[in-house]
Amino acid sequence: MTKDRLGFGILGAGLVAPFHAKGIVHADGGELIAFCDLDQGRVQRLATEYGVQAYSSLAEMLADPRVDIVNVALPNHLHYDAVMACAAAGKHVLTEKPPAMTLRETDAMVAACRQAGVRFGCTVQCRVRKAIQAIRGAVEAGRFGALLHADAYMKWFRPAEYYRQDAWRSLRRAGAGVTVQHAFHYIDLLQYIAGPAARVQAQMTNLAHPGVELEDTLLAFIQFTSGAQGVVEASTALWPGTDVRIEINGTDGTAIMSGERVVAWQFREDRPEDQEIRTYGSVAQATGASSATAFGFADHQVVIQDMIDAIREQRDVVIPVATVRPTLEIVLAMYQAAARRTTVELPVTDDDSVWSA
Numbered sequence: 001m002t003k004d005r006l007g008f009g010i011l012g013a014g015l016v017a018p019f020h021a022k023g024i025v026h027a028d029g030g031e032l033i034a035f036c037d038l039d040q041g042r043v044q045r046l047a048t049e050y051g052v053q054a055y056s057s058l059a060e061m062l063a064d065p066r067v068d069i070v071n072v073a074l075p076n077h078l079h080y081d082a083v084m085a086c087a088a089a090g091k092h093v094l095t096e097k098p099p100a101m102t103l104r105e106t107d108a109m110v111a112a113c114r115q116a117g118v119r120f121g122c123t124v125q126c127r128v129r130k131a132i133q134a135i136r137g138a139v140e141a142g143r144f145g146a147l148l149h150a151d152a153y154m155k156w157f158r159p160a161e162y163y164r165q166d167a168w169r170s171l172r173r174a175g176a177g178v179t180v181q182h183a184f185h186y187i188d189l190l191q192y193i194a195g196p197a198a199r200v201q202a203q204m205t206n207l208a209h210p211g212v213e214l215e216d217t218l219l220a221f222i223q224f225t226s227g228a229q230g231v232v233e234a235s236t237a238l239w240p241g242t243d244v245r246i247e248i249n250g251t252d253g254t255a256i257m258s259g260e261r262v263v264a265w266q267f268r269e270d271r272p273e274d275q276e277i278r279t280y281g282s283v284a285q286a287t288g289a290s291s292a293t294a295f296g297f298a299d300h301q302v303v304i305q306d307m308i309d310a311i312r313e314q315r316d317v318v319i320p321v322a323t324v325r326p327t328l329e330i331v332l333a334m335y336q337a338a339a340r341r342t343t344v345e346l347p348v349t350d351d352d353s354v355w356s357a
């Protein structure tokens, strides 16, 4: 490979696109080449702001030889077709979460990218937070002893306008709902830290968005195969919204992340690095609790930088979609559990009725 910088094209010029754009602009060895969106106003606005090309069809952007990597930032139900087209065109892909709506789509995308020899990563970017890396490292080092609890509390707020802003945000068949759309990140962290999951129970309700036919609140229980258990409380109904808490407890230790900060870090055996870990994260950094755009781009930047480095170093990305499949499986199991009012054992197979419920 002789190019100095790898070219990125961002597919979808909506809410999350600027976070990808800033991540690319600030990464070493990357260059933003184009945005692509059906909405001319949106794509022109961002293309002008960043001084790059505007495309109105993916086929056109894929034909641009300067584009090496496509960031898929479309509504959730449109990821699959886009990723398959990128793989067929030999482009590396970084898709937004959830990677797709079903396990069979996810498996087909992973297979297509493998066959095409392209990297296929996912922006479940909370994984790269220093606090989460420290927790995962402590799990791997056995510092928690036996894991007992892995919990996520996402008490967020989104106003009614958020759901009206774009039609897909309030459509079940487009992959909307607090479980798959917002809690996905934090369910992902639980499976990344404490997975795999063995069974789930879930209850979904709409507490504060009467005009929207979706759950705005999830209460769920996860039993992990390790013997650990966990709860997920996730809502966009709880004004004004507070930082997500991830709480991990074992026989020998407890760690809590709030927002991106480490707010508890205690083990029976202290280590020299613990003092620094207790300072991780900034209270000033918003992480999305009260607004869909109030968060930083630093985590996206890390994932984008990793994509560049992975291609250069001929290795896989740090968050391959295959490692996010178990998160989608837990999410699908939660929808099935809520619909059937029963405990659902994993593994599950696709039940397309969850997207038409």
Ligand SMILES: NC(=O)c1ccc[n+]([C@@H]2O[C@H](COP(=O)([O-])OP(=O)(O)OC[C@H]3O[C@@H](n4cnc5c(N)ncnc54)[C@H](O)[C@@H]3O)[C@@H](O)[C@H]2O)c1
Binding pocket: 011, 012, 013, 014, 015, 016, 017, 036, 037, 038, 039, 042, 056, 057, 058, 072, 073, 074, 075, 076, 078, 096, 097, 098, 123, 124, 125, 166, 181
């Ligand atoms: N990682 C995160 O923290 C994070 C945050 C927000 C959103 N997301 C994810 O990003 C994705 C996009 O979310 P969003 O909030 O930016 O949505 P959005 O509705 O604001 O933007 C999506 C854009 O895609 C465009 N589009 C639709 N179909 C298209 C097509 N066929 N070709 C080209 N453009 C098309 C729409 O016109 C729209 O501008 C979703 O998967 C969402 O889950 C992730």
